Structures are given as structure tokens and as C-alpha cells.
Amino acid sequence: MKTLILRTSFWFLLFFVLIFCGCSEQMKKTELVLVRNDGTTETLSVELALTPEEQAHGYMERKKIPAGTGMLFVFQYDQRASFWMKNTPTPLSIAYIDSTGTIRDIFNMKPFSLEAINSTVSVRYALEVPQGWFAENNITPGDKIQIPKL
Template structure:
């Protein structure tokens, strides 16, 4: 009897141990380090078309520095908005970032100044051509597929300017 009871306890312990390691492995595979707030942004194109994007908001230094590092999957229609305290020429790279991305640099009024593609794992800086306040990263090709270009504007879902995120 004691032998059977021990085997049941050992079996339960083994199942719990395996479940724990599966949980740890699956959560680390996503590559998501921070639980960032998500806001729906609306991009208005030159012809008046509005395109929503669900964006994680990275406003703290450590969140901006980590960004999409180690993320293997970023669904279309989602992205990450990097919020900075002041206007400046921004420089982004793709260190430890396996998913191909496009980036839009956005000035303090919400106007897109540049849209550029970035190469996975590249440590070469992709810079804005002028001082901007925000950067929006999305899966590569998403801006082009949605006819989003410099001069288009970005706001919050309720029409508020991005500066409300400051």
C-alpha cells in the first residue's frame, strides 16, 4: 500500500513539474518582457481613409530600449508606439529582433515624417530624417499595404492627439 501511495504522489509531482516547465517555456518563447498598455491608434491617410492599429505603448526608457526584442510573432494590425519626452532625431536598430519590421517616425503634431523598413537582427541604425517625438513599429510591409505614407497623421482612437500619452 505504501508503495502505491508513493507512486501516486510521485506521478502527481512529475505532472506538476512538467506543467510548470511547459508554462515557463511557452511564456519565454513569446519574447514579451513588459506588460505594456495597448491603445488603438488611428492613421488618417492623405485621401481621408482611416486605418486602426492596436499599439503597445512604450513610454519608459527600459520599455523603449527592449521594444520588440525576441518577439517571433507580431500580428498584422498591431504594433508598438515609442513615446519620447521631447522632439529629437531618433535612431532605431533591430538587435535581437527576429521579426521584420517597418517604422514610422511621427512628429509632435502627429504627422508621419518617414516610413522605413528594418532588417531582422541588424545593428545598423535606421534614423529619422528630422526631429520627431514618436516612432511606430509594425510588421514589415504593413504601412505600404495600407497606403500609409509621410504626411499622413496619427491620433488616438477618440481623435485626441498623441501628446495625451505623455
Template sequence: MIHIKTRSFAALILSLSATLASAQERAQQLPSIQLGAGMHLIQAEVAQTDEQRAIGLMHRPTMPANNGMLFVFDQPQPQCFWMKNTLLPLSIAFVADDGTIVNIEEMKPQTLDSHCSAKPVRYALEMNTGWFAKKGIKPGTKLRGKPWAQ
């Protein structure tokens, strides 16, 4: 009897591992672009479909120091994010169509707390927690890169 339960538990763990690996693989196959913030360069994966945005940075145990994820929406509107299934503490900058950071929020991992844009935006940039503050990047700073090229 114990052997059967152990086997069922092992099968459940394998199934969950496969689901996690599948989500990580999809997230890791996103296109990447280079952005600028002041004198700092950012390598950002671009999440632009509903599925890509829904997965975001979930289940990732680490992220390199100057890497992030740029979320691109079809039109400016109030955007809200939460951290369910996200293992990393993150900072999020909500960004206007011209590349100007509207507001920055700090987000704790694995919570359902909402973090929303102060006004309608089409872009949100997630970085490791404290990245913006450490680099002196604040609301009003203008980001550079393909989405905001003139």
C-alpha cells in the same frame, strides 16, 4: 565527464530561457492604445520609459497584423533604431508632435543597421514589415489617437 558538460549546457539554456522570458514578459505588460492611420486601426503597445524602449519588440517571434509598438520620447530629437535581438522584420514610421509621419524605414531583423528620423520627432511607430506600404500610408499621412488628440 560528458554528463557534467551536458548539465552545464542545460543550465545555461535554462538561464538564457529565463532571461528571454523575463524580457518578453516586461514587453508584453505595456499599456496599449488604439491609433488610426487613414481608415485603418492599430492596436499599439506604448513604450515610454528607457527600459521599455530598450526592450521594444525584441525576442518576439510574431506580432498580430494590425498591432504595433509606439515609442514615446520626452522631447523631439533625432531618433535612431536598430534591430539587435529583434526577430521580426519591421517597418518604422517616425512621427511629429502633430501626428504627421515624417519618414518610414524598413528594418531587417537581427541587424545593427541604423534607421533614423529625417528630423527631430517624439514618436516612432513600429509595425510588421510592409504594413504602411500595403495600407497606402506614406510620409505626410496624419495619425490619429490619444498622443495627437486636440
């Protein structure tokens, strides 16, 4: 009987530890300011994808992305980046951004597509937003982001 109680207690405790740990793994968030060439700005509330795990998961399985939000992927070093839309049901636009904060490319991406969307140059950041957000807000290649302090 004692063994059964200990075993049950162990599994009960393990269950709550795993649940608690899962809740604490939310991505960090910050406000990101985008600056157009004419000096006007737009602000987005972004989740920060900092770890390889966060970057691999991205917006997978998210059915809705609220207006005015996005996800900023921060790479450890400048690199050619490549994204796809596997298991991602929401249409997205992506901006590839170099280490100076300059937007170099903007592409639209199709839900669930396995097509690789590659940056044309080495970049330090990628910014995903609901599809059409860049066009609706007149954000184009050459515009900049104010690089957040991490």
C-alpha cells in the same frame, strides 16, 4: 531548524513577489488611428513604449507580431531618433512621426541588423509594425496619427 524555515520562507516569498511584479509590467495598450491625406483611416492596436526601459527593449526577442498591431514609442521631447534591430527576429517597418502627428519617414528594417535607422528630422513618436504594413495599407509620409491621450 527555525533558521532553515525562515530562510526557505524568505526565498519562497521573494520568488512569488518577483513573479508577480514581472506579470504586472505589461505595456499599456491603446487603439491608434492613422489618417491618410484623403481622410480615410486605419486603426492599429498598439503597445505603448513610454519608459526608457520599454523603449530600449521594444520588439526584441518577439518571434511573431500579430497582424493589425504595432508599438508606439512616445518620447519625452522632440529628438532625432535612431533604432536598430538587435535581437529582433521579426522584420519591421518604422514610421517616424513629429509632434503634430505627421508621419515624416517610413523605413523597412532587417531582422537582427545592427544598422542604425535614423529619422531625418526631430520626432516625438516612432511606430513599429510588421514589415510591409504601411505599404499594404497605403500609409505614406505626410499622413497623420491621431495622437492618443496618455
